[in-house]
Amino acid sequence: MPAMDFITVERHGGVTTVTLNRPQAMNSITPDMHHELQxxxxxxxxxxxxxVCVVTGAGEKAFCAGSDLKAMAAGQVRPYPKNGYAGLIERFDLAKPVIAAVNGxxxxxGFELALACDLIIAAETASFGLPEPLVGxxxxxxxxxxxxRQIGLKQAMGLALSSRRISAADGLRxxxxxxxxxxxxxxxxxxRWCEDxxxxxxxxxxxxxxxxxxxxDEPDLATALQNQATYPYFAAQAASEDRAEGAQAFAEKRPPAWKGR
Structure with missing residues (x-):
């Protein structure tokens, strides 16, 4: 992977941590930063x-304040990368878990980036909002x-139309x-979530x-149950060595040794 100017990437064990690294600008995303994230x-x-991938922001004030409007106003324009905003919001084929560790x-x-993750762990000081209408x-x-899809129609309408921010506690509720x-x-x-x-x-x-x-994407529960065996990873795990290892380890009262196949 090439050197990065606006993010850092660290790997410890099976966990990759991607940190948006522009704390002086609330970790707002520039056009070039989208491609680094991709x-x-x-x-x-x-x-x-x-x-497992953890996405977080540098510093204590912000996870990400969204797009860098100053860069946009200065004419810094570049098409989004293949997988869309932040290289993640249209990455629909990624079956590995992604966690947003929202530190501000x-x-x-920035909220959209967190929403595209599978889990959101938030500091008490974190807050969330879609203030786009305030800047037109x-x-x-x-x-x-x-x-x-995640909180229901009325609550989503309330946040989208009012541009209000909600606290981490409200997000949990x-x-x-x-x-x-x-x-x-x-x-x-x-x-702890990564370890689990x-x-x-x-x-x-x-x-x-x-x-x-x-x-x-299925029209109803019955269709989902009928089709699940055709989902690629569902079928792969059903025939995997790890499935047999899980049963054997349980019978032998020992920790399983996963091979990922």
């Missing part, structure tokens, strides 16, 4: 040794589509946030994510 997520997606403001595109634009990064971390505990809380995910067989975790997401 490259980072591409690398994570194709690395079989990496099983998540506004506009619309949330085009999937937020208007994901938000209604609405079902948007998985856990709210006490001051200084965000990294530890995120690490890593305990599972890689193909089973991928199959679980893919089945949930594919089910959203």
């Amino acid at each position: 490259a980072a997520f591409d690398d994570f997606a194709t690395d079989d040794g990496q099983r 403001l998540a506004l506009g595109g 634009t619309v949330a085009l990064g999937g937020g208007l589509h994901r938000l209604q 609405l079902g948007l946030v998985n856990e709210v971390a006490a001051p200084g505990e965000l990294a530890a809380a995120t690490e 995910i890593l305990k599972g067989a890689p193909l089973a975790v991928a199959a679980s994510k893919q089945t949930i997401m594919r089910s959203l």
Whole structure:
């Protein structure tokens, strides 16, 4: 992966951490930054040794304040990369889990980036909002589509039309946030989620994510149940060595040794 100017990428065990690294600008995303994020997520997606990705922001004030409007006003324009805003919001084929560790403001595109992740762990000081109408634009990064699916129509309408911010506690109440971390505990809380995910067989975790997401496209529950065996990762885990290993390890009362196949 090439050198990055606006993000950092770290790998520890099976966890990749992508950090938006423009704290002086609230980690707002420039046109070039979209492509750095695309490259980072591409690398994570194709690395079989990496099983969970954590996305966070540098500093304590902001996860991401969205697009860098100053860069846009200065004429810095570049098409989005293949997988859309931040290289993630249209990455529909990624079966590995992605966690947003939201350490502060998540506004506009920053909120949309968090919504595109599978889990959101938020510091108590975090807040979320789609303030695009206040600057004469619309949330085009999937937020208007994901938000209604994740918290329901009326709550999504309320946030989208009013440009109001909600706290981490409100996000938890609405079902948007998985856990709210006490001051200084965000990294530890995120690490616990990663550790729990890593305990599972890689193909089973991928199959679980893919089945949930594919089910959203099915017309009803009966059809979803009928079709799940055709989902690629569902079929792969059913015939995997790890499935046999899981049963054997349980019978022998020992930890399983996953191979990811």
